[in-house]
Amino acid sequence: MEHSQLKRAKRQLASWGTGRTGPVDNGPAQGTRTATVVLESAAQLPPVLASDFVGHRTVVFVPDGQDGGPVRQADPQAPGAVGPLVVRYEGSLAEPGDEMSVGDSFFLQTQDYATSEYMSVIGPTLIRITEEADFDGYLADADRARNQGTFADFATDPAVRIGDLSALGAGPAGDGPFTRLYVRSNGEVSxxxxxLPLGTVADGGAAxxxxxxxxxxxxxxxxxxSLGLVVPDRARTDALTARPWLGRYLAALDAVRELRSRGITGLEVSGFGARLVPGLAELGDSAADRDDVDAPLLLWTGEQAVVHSARTGRFFSLGRAAAELAETLLVHGSVEAAAAHADRAALTQVETLFASAGVRLTVATAAAR
Incomplete structure:
Protein backbone atom coordinates (compact mmCIF):
# COMPACT_ATOMS: atom_id res chain seq x y z
CA MET A 1 0.00 0.00 0.00
CA GLU A 2 1.30 3.45 -0.90
CA HIS A 3 2.15 5.88 1.89
CA SER A 4 -0.69 8.24 0.95
CA GLN A 5 -3.19 5.37 0.95
CA LEU A 6 -1.97 4.09 4.32
CA LYS A 7 -2.22 7.59 5.79
CA ARG A 8 -5.77 7.90 4.51
CA ALA A 9 -6.67 4.44 5.78
CA LYS A 10 -5.40 5.30 9.27
CA ARG A 11 -7.35 8.55 9.30
CA GLN A 12 -10.52 6.80 8.16
CA LEU A 13 -10.09 4.04 10.73
CA ALA A 14 -9.87 6.65 13.51
CA SER A 15 -13.04 8.23 12.16
CA TRP A 16 -14.78 4.84 12.11
CA GLY A 17 -13.80 4.11 15.71
CA THR A 18 -14.76 7.48 17.16
CA GLY A 19 -17.64 8.43 14.87
CA ARG A 20 -16.19 11.91 14.70
CA THR A 21 -16.07 12.73 10.95
CA GLY A 22 -18.72 14.06 8.60
CA PRO A 23 -19.91 12.40 5.39
CA VAL A 24 -17.37 11.83 2.65
CA ASP A 25 -17.65 14.06 -0.38
CA ASN A 26 -18.55 11.93 -3.38
CA GLY A 27 -19.30 14.71 -5.82
CA PRO A 28 -22.89 15.30 -6.94
CA ALA A 29 -24.26 12.47 -4.78
CA GLN A 30 -22.73 13.96 -1.65
CA GLY A 31 -23.76 12.23 1.56
CA THR A 32 -25.09 9.07 -0.10
CA ARG A 33 -21.95 6.97 0.30
CA THR A 34 -20.34 5.74 3.50
CA ALA A 35 -16.84 7.01 4.27
CA THR A 36 -15.57 3.90 6.08
CA VAL A 37 -16.88 0.33 6.18
CA VAL A 38 -15.36 -2.41 8.36
CA LEU A 39 -16.19 -6.04 7.59
CA GLU A 40 -16.17 -8.80 10.19
CA SER A 41 -15.94 -11.43 7.46
CA ALA A 42 -14.48 -11.33 3.96
CA ALA A 43 -17.47 -13.31 2.77
CA GLN A 44 -19.43 -10.05 2.88
CA LEU A 45 -17.01 -8.22 0.58
CA PRO A 46 -18.78 -8.92 -2.76
CA PRO A 47 -22.25 -7.78 -1.57
CA VAL A 48 -20.74 -4.78 0.19
CA LEU A 49 -18.87 -3.69 -2.94
CA ALA A 50 -22.07 -4.11 -4.91
CA SER A 51 -24.13 -2.05 -2.43
CA ASP A 52 -25.25 1.51 -3.02
CA PHE A 53 -23.55 2.82 0.15
CA VAL A 54 -20.03 2.13 -1.16
CA GLY A 55 -18.59 4.68 -3.55
CA HIS A 56 -15.23 5.23 -5.20
CA ARG A 57 -13.99 7.22 -2.19
CA THR A 58 -15.11 4.72 0.44
CA VAL A 59 -12.46 2.88 2.44
CA VAL A 60 -13.41 -0.77 3.07
CA PHE A 61 -11.50 -2.79 5.68
CA VAL A 62 -11.74 -6.53 5.11
CA PRO A 63 -10.14 -9.42 7.06
CA ASP A 64 -7.12 -10.88 5.32
CA GLY A 65 -6.59 -14.60 4.78
CA GLN A 66 -10.23 -15.19 3.86
CA ASP A 67 -11.80 -15.73 0.48
CA GLY A 68 -13.59 -12.50 -0.22
CA GLY A 69 -13.92 -12.89 -3.95
CA PRO A 70 -12.57 -10.43 -6.52
CA VAL A 71 -11.59 -7.02 -5.23
CA ARG A 72 -12.80 -4.00 -7.20
CA GLN A 73 -10.30 -1.30 -6.32
CA ALA A 74 -8.93 1.90 -7.81
CA ASP A 75 -7.00 4.98 -6.87
CA PRO A 76 -9.73 7.15 -5.26
CA GLN A 77 -8.15 10.28 -6.74
CA ALA A 78 -7.88 8.96 -10.29
CA PRO A 79 -10.32 10.21 -12.96
CA GLY A 80 -12.86 7.52 -13.76
CA ALA A 81 -12.08 5.53 -10.61
CA VAL A 82 -14.44 2.56 -10.40
CA GLY A 83 -13.94 1.19 -6.94
CA PRO A 84 -13.20 1.98 -3.30
CA LEU A 85 -9.93 1.62 -1.49
CA VAL A 86 -9.99 -1.91 -0.05
CA VAL A 87 -7.65 -2.45 2.88
CA ARG A 88 -6.84 -5.96 4.07
CA TYR A 89 -6.32 -6.34 7.81
CA GLU A 90 -5.44 -9.11 10.25
CA GLY A 91 -6.78 -9.52 13.78
CA SER A 92 -9.97 -7.99 15.14
CA LEU A 93 -11.55 -4.57 15.50
CA ALA A 94 -14.31 -5.89 17.74
CA GLU A 95 -12.80 -7.87 20.59
CA PRO A 96 -11.30 -5.96 23.58
CA GLY A 97 -7.68 -6.87 24.11
CA ASP A 98 -7.21 -7.90 20.49
CA GLU A 99 -5.20 -6.10 17.84
CA MET A 100 -5.64 -5.42 14.17
CA SER A 101 -2.82 -4.79 11.74
CA VAL A 102 -2.40 -3.61 8.19
CA GLY A 103 0.65 -5.49 7.00
CA ASP A 104 3.72 -4.47 8.95
CA SER A 105 2.88 -0.77 8.69
CA PHE A 106 0.10 -0.12 11.19
CA PHE A 107 -1.25 -1.71 14.37
CA LEU A 108 -4.34 -0.76 16.38
CA GLN A 109 -5.32 -2.27 19.70
CA THR A 110 -8.90 -2.31 20.95
CA GLN A 111 -9.39 -2.09 24.70
CA ASP A 112 -12.39 -1.90 27.02
CA TYR A 113 -12.65 1.22 29.15
CA ALA A 114 -12.73 -0.42 32.58
CA THR A 115 -9.37 -2.16 32.26
CA SER A 116 -7.60 0.60 30.32
CA GLU A 117 -6.52 2.28 33.56
CA TYR A 118 -4.35 -0.75 34.30
CA MET A 119 -2.94 -1.28 30.81
CA SER A 120 0.21 0.20 29.32
CA VAL A 121 -0.36 2.09 26.08
CA ILE A 122 2.27 0.92 23.62
CA GLY A 123 0.75 2.15 20.38
CA PRO A 124 -2.48 3.40 18.77
CA THR A 125 -5.37 2.25 20.95
CA LEU A 126 -9.13 2.50 20.57
CA ILE A 127 -10.92 2.40 23.93
CA ARG A 128 -14.52 1.24 23.78
CA ILE A 129 -17.50 1.04 26.09
CA THR A 130 -18.27 -2.68 25.97
CA GLU A 131 -20.59 -3.03 28.99
CA GLU A 132 -22.29 -0.91 31.65
CA ALA A 133 -19.24 -1.15 33.93
CA ASP A 134 -17.22 0.62 31.23
CA PHE A 135 -19.83 3.35 30.98
CA ASP A 136 -19.84 3.79 34.76
CA GLY A 137 -16.06 4.09 34.70
CA TYR A 138 -16.24 6.72 31.97
CA LEU A 139 -18.74 8.76 34.01
CA ALA A 140 -16.65 8.47 37.18
CA ASP A 141 -13.56 9.74 35.34
CA ALA A 142 -15.56 12.60 33.81
CA ASP A 143 -16.96 13.59 37.22
CA ARG A 144 -13.48 13.54 38.74
CA ALA A 145 -12.13 15.75 35.98
CA ARG A 146 -15.02 18.18 36.30
CA ASN A 147 -14.92 18.47 40.08
CA GLN A 148 -11.23 18.00 40.86
CA GLY A 149 -9.45 18.82 37.61
CA THR A 150 -7.86 15.36 37.48
CA PHE A 151 -7.98 13.72 34.05
CA ALA A 152 -7.38 9.99 33.70
CA ASP A 153 -3.86 9.58 32.37
CA PHE A 154 -4.75 6.86 29.87
CA ALA A 155 -7.64 8.91 28.43
CA THR A 156 -5.30 11.79 27.55
CA ASP A 157 -2.50 9.65 26.14
CA PRO A 158 -1.73 10.91 22.61
CA ALA A 159 -1.97 7.35 21.24
CA VAL A 160 -5.49 6.80 22.60
CA ARG A 161 -8.88 7.51 21.07
CA ILE A 162 -12.21 6.83 22.79
CA GLY A 163 -14.82 5.12 20.64
CA ASP A 164 -18.43 6.02 19.85
CA LEU A 165 -18.20 9.61 21.08
CA SER A 166 -21.63 10.51 19.72
CA ALA A 167 -23.21 8.34 22.45
CA LEU A 168 -21.01 9.72 25.22
CA GLY A 169 -22.05 13.36 25.10
CA ALA A 170 -20.52 14.63 21.88
CA GLY A 171 -23.86 14.38 20.07
CA PRO A 172 -24.70 12.79 16.71
CA ALA A 173 -23.38 15.56 14.43
CA GLY A 174 -20.99 13.98 11.93
CA ASP A 175 -21.84 10.42 12.94
CA GLY A 176 -24.18 7.99 11.25
CA PRO A 177 -24.36 5.46 8.40
CA PHE A 178 -22.72 7.82 5.90
CA THR A 179 -19.71 8.21 8.18
CA ARG A 180 -19.15 4.60 9.25
CA LEU A 181 -20.60 1.12 9.10
CA TYR A 182 -19.75 -2.25 10.61
CA VAL A 183 -20.86 -5.35 8.70
CA ARG A 184 -21.19 -8.52 10.74
CA SER A 185 -20.50 -11.97 9.28
CA ASN A 186 -24.23 -12.61 8.75
CA GLY A 187 -24.66 -9.42 6.72
CA GLU A 188 -26.22 -7.41 9.54
CA VAL A 189 -25.12 -3.78 9.47
CA SER A 190 -24.63 -1.19 12.20
CA LEU A 196 -27.88 -1.55 17.49
CA PRO A 197 -28.50 -3.19 14.09
CA LEU A 198 -29.75 -0.92 11.32
CA GLY A 199 -30.56 -3.58 8.75
CA THR A 200 -28.63 -5.69 6.27
CA VAL A 201 -26.28 -5.04 3.37
CA ALA A 202 -29.15 -5.74 0.98
CA ASP A 203 -31.29 -2.95 2.48
CA GLY A 204 -29.14 -0.18 1.01
CA GLY A 205 -27.87 3.11 2.38
CA ALA A 206 -31.16 5.04 2.43
CA ALA A 207 -32.89 2.38 4.53
CA SER A 226 -23.72 3.48 18.94
CA LEU A 227 -23.80 1.78 22.37
CA GLY A 228 -27.26 0.26 22.09
CA LEU A 229 -26.20 -3.36 22.55
CA VAL A 230 -24.23 -2.77 25.75
CA VAL A 231 -25.77 0.20 27.62
CA PRO A 232 -29.54 0.65 28.12
CA ASP A 233 -30.51 3.94 26.52
CA ARG A 234 -32.50 5.04 29.56
CA ALA A 235 -29.41 4.72 31.78
CA ARG A 236 -27.30 6.49 29.18
CA THR A 237 -29.69 9.39 28.67
CA ASP A 238 -30.22 9.85 32.41
CA ALA A 239 -26.44 10.09 32.89
CA LEU A 240 -26.03 12.58 30.03
CA THR A 241 -28.97 14.68 31.20
CA ALA A 242 -27.34 15.00 34.62
CA ARG A 243 -24.05 16.01 32.95
CA PRO A 244 -24.77 18.50 30.16
CA TRP A 245 -21.07 19.36 30.10
CA LEU A 246 -19.88 15.95 28.82
CA GLY A 247 -19.35 17.27 25.30
CA ARG A 248 -17.04 19.90 26.73
CA TYR A 249 -15.23 17.24 28.74
CA LEU A 250 -14.58 15.26 25.57
CA ALA A 251 -13.25 18.42 23.91
CA ALA A 252 -10.95 18.93 26.91
CA LEU A 253 -9.63 15.37 26.53
CA ASP A 254 -8.81 16.11 22.89
CA ALA A 255 -7.01 19.32 23.81
CA VAL A 256 -4.94 17.79 26.61
CA ARG A 257 -4.11 14.82 24.38
CA GLU A 258 -2.86 17.07 21.59
CA LEU A 259 -0.77 19.25 23.91
CA ARG A 260 0.74 16.16 25.54
CA SER A 261 1.82 15.05 22.06
CA ARG A 262 3.70 18.36 21.84
CA GLY A 263 5.48 17.73 25.13
CA ILE A 264 3.29 20.00 27.28
CA THR A 265 2.26 18.24 30.49
CA GLY A 266 0.84 19.11 33.91
CA LEU A 267 -2.05 20.96 32.30
CA GLU A 268 -5.05 22.43 34.08
CA VAL A 269 -8.27 23.17 32.22
CA SER A 270 -10.46 26.14 33.06
CA GLY A 271 -13.81 25.01 34.44
CA PHE A 272 -12.51 21.60 35.41
CA GLY A 273 -11.69 21.83 39.09
CA ALA A 274 -10.11 25.26 38.85
CA ARG A 275 -9.96 28.65 37.16
CA LEU A 276 -6.84 30.58 36.22
CA VAL A 277 -8.45 33.62 37.85
CA PRO A 278 -9.51 32.22 41.26
CA GLY A 279 -12.46 34.57 41.71
CA LEU A 280 -14.13 33.26 38.56
CA ALA A 281 -14.76 29.91 40.24
CA GLU A 282 -17.45 31.63 42.31
CA LEU A 283 -19.75 31.79 39.27
CA GLY A 284 -20.06 28.00 39.37
CA ASP A 285 -22.91 26.70 37.24
CA SER A 286 -23.78 30.17 35.97
CA ALA A 287 -20.53 30.44 34.01
CA ALA A 288 -21.20 31.06 30.32
CA ASP A 289 -18.74 28.37 29.24
CA ARG A 290 -20.06 25.68 31.60
CA ASP A 291 -21.72 23.42 29.03
CA ASP A 292 -20.99 24.99 25.65
CA VAL A 293 -18.98 22.51 23.61
CA ASP A 294 -18.24 25.20 21.01
CA ALA A 295 -16.80 27.64 23.55
CA PRO A 296 -12.99 27.71 23.42
CA LEU A 297 -11.06 26.04 26.22
CA LEU A 298 -8.36 27.72 28.29
CA LEU A 299 -5.54 25.42 29.44
CA TRP A 300 -2.45 26.34 31.40
CA THR A 301 0.61 25.05 33.18
CA GLY A 302 2.73 27.47 35.20
CA GLU A 303 3.01 30.69 33.21
CA GLN A 304 2.21 28.98 29.90
CA ALA A 305 -1.41 29.26 28.73
CA VAL A 306 -3.23 28.09 25.60
CA VAL A 307 -6.67 28.75 24.18
CA HIS A 308 -8.06 25.86 22.13
CA SER A 309 -10.97 26.15 19.74
CA ALA A 310 -12.59 22.73 19.42
CA ARG A 311 -14.64 24.02 16.51
CA THR A 312 -11.59 24.91 14.41
CA GLY A 313 -8.98 22.66 16.06
CA ARG A 314 -6.62 25.60 16.50
CA PHE A 315 -4.40 26.43 19.49
CA PHE A 316 -3.31 29.93 20.56
CA SER A 317 -0.47 30.56 23.02
CA LEU A 318 -1.00 33.44 25.46
CA GLY A 319 0.87 35.24 28.18
CA ARG A 320 -0.55 35.12 31.68
CA ALA A 321 -2.24 38.55 31.55
CA ALA A 322 -3.94 37.88 28.20
CA ALA A 323 -5.00 34.42 29.38
CA GLU A 324 -6.71 35.89 32.44
CA LEU A 325 -8.61 38.32 30.23
CA ALA A 326 -9.61 35.54 27.83
CA GLU A 327 -10.88 33.42 30.70
CA THR A 328 -12.86 36.34 32.11
CA LEU A 329 -14.57 36.75 28.75
CA LEU A 330 -15.29 33.05 28.45
CA VAL A 331 -16.77 32.78 31.94
CA HIS A 332 -18.88 35.95 31.77
CA GLY A 333 -19.89 35.54 28.14
CA SER A 334 -19.75 39.20 27.12
CA VAL A 335 -17.52 42.24 27.37
CA GLU A 336 -20.27 44.03 29.29
CA ALA A 337 -20.47 41.42 32.02
CA ALA A 338 -16.70 40.89 32.15
CA ALA A 339 -15.99 44.64 32.38
CA ALA A 340 -17.20 44.62 35.99
CA HIS A 341 -14.16 42.48 36.82
CA ALA A 342 -11.42 43.60 34.38
CA ASP A 343 -10.41 46.55 32.22
CA ARG A 344 -12.92 47.04 29.41
CA ALA A 345 -10.37 48.27 26.87
CA ALA A 346 -8.11 45.29 27.49
CA LEU A 347 -11.04 42.89 27.30
CA THR A 348 -12.16 44.40 23.99
CA GLN A 349 -8.65 44.13 22.61
CA VAL A 350 -8.44 40.41 23.46
CA GLU A 351 -11.93 39.73 22.13
CA THR A 352 -11.12 41.52 18.86
CA LEU A 353 -7.82 39.66 18.49
CA PHE A 354 -9.52 36.28 18.72
CA ALA A 355 -12.45 37.35 16.56
CA SER A 356 -10.01 38.29 13.80
CA ALA A 357 -8.77 34.67 13.94
CA GLY A 358 -12.32 33.34 13.65
CA VAL A 359 -12.67 32.41 17.35
CA ARG A 360 -15.39 33.83 19.58
CA LEU A 361 -14.67 34.23 23.27
CA THR A 362 -17.99 35.90 24.03
CA VAL A 363 -20.34 33.04 23.33
CA ALA A 364 -23.24 33.77 25.67
CA THR A 365 -26.20 36.06 25.19
CA ALA A 366 -27.33 38.45 27.88
CA ALA A 367 -30.16 36.04 28.72
CA ALA A 368 -27.65 33.28 29.42
CA ARG A 369 -26.11 35.39 32.14
Missing part, protein backbone atom coordinates in the same frame (compact mmCIF):
# COMPACT_ATOMS: atom_id res chain seq x y z
CA UNK A 191 -22.22 1.60 13.12
CA UNK A 192 -19.92 -0.42 15.38
CA UNK A 193 -19.58 -3.85 17.01
CA UNK A 194 -21.57 -2.66 20.05
CA UNK A 195 -24.26 -0.73 18.15
CA UNK A 208 -29.95 2.15 6.94
CA UNK A 209 -29.96 5.94 7.37
CA UNK A 210 -33.71 6.00 7.89
CA UNK A 211 -33.46 3.38 10.63
CA UNK A 212 -30.64 5.31 12.31
CA UNK A 213 -32.81 8.44 12.29
CA UNK A 214 -35.84 6.54 13.61
CA UNK A 215 -33.93 5.03 16.52
CA UNK A 216 -32.45 8.39 17.44
CA UNK A 217 -35.75 10.22 17.22
CA UNK A 218 -36.95 8.49 20.37
CA UNK A 219 -33.88 9.34 22.45
CA UNK A 220 -33.38 12.41 24.59
CA UNK A 221 -29.64 12.31 23.82
CA UNK A 222 -28.73 10.88 20.42
CA UNK A 223 -26.81 8.89 19.38
CA UNK A 224 -28.94 6.07 20.79
CA UNK A 225 -27.49 3.56 18.34
Missing amino acids: LSPVA LAAEWTRLNSGSAHPCAV
